[in-house]
Amino acid sequence: MDTKSINWKLYKYIKNEHSPGGSGVDLSTAKVMLISSAGAYLPTKDKPFNASNLLGDYSIRTFPSSTKSLDLDYAHNHYDQTAVRKDMQVLLPLEHLKALVQKDVIGAFSDIVISFMGYQPWVGKVIKKTIPAILETVKHAGVDAVFLVPS
Secondary structure (H helix, E strand, O other), X not given: OOHHHOOHHHOXXXXXXXXXXXXXXXXXXXXXXXXXXXXXXOOOOOOOXXXXXXXXXXXXXXXXXXXXXXXXXXXXXXXXXXXXXXOHHHOOOXXXXXXXXXXXXXXXXXXXXXXXXXXXXXXXXXXXXXXXXHHHHHHHHOOOEEEEEOO
C-alpha cells in the first residue's frame, strides 16, 4: 500500500489521558480467552472483515476454540499472512494454550475465541464499537482473563 496517497486527515486521533489498571489474576485457577487481531473468521459462518476500507473495520468475529486451521480464513490487508496461513499458532495459539491447561498453568480455556481486524486507526470507534463488543462477549463467556495476540 502506498501510504503517500492516503489522506491522513481522515483519521481522528484521541489523546489517552488515563491508564486503566486492576488486580492480578492467578492463571492456574483462571478461565482464559484468546483475543486476536489477526482478522480471522469462519467463512462458513461469517462475512470477511472489510480489509480494504482505509478507515478500518471495527467489528468482531467469534469462533469456537476447537476450530481447525483449515476452517479459518483471514481478512486483513495490513500484515503478511504467510506465516499464519502456514501455522495458525503464530497468531492464534490455540493448541499452545490448551497445552498450558493440561499442564495446570492455566485453569481452563474458553470455548470461544474473539478475532478482529487490528487495523483500526480511528480510536474513537475502537472505544465506542470494538471494545464494547469484545467486553460483552468476554462477560458472557465468564472468563477471568484474556490473552491478546496482536497481528
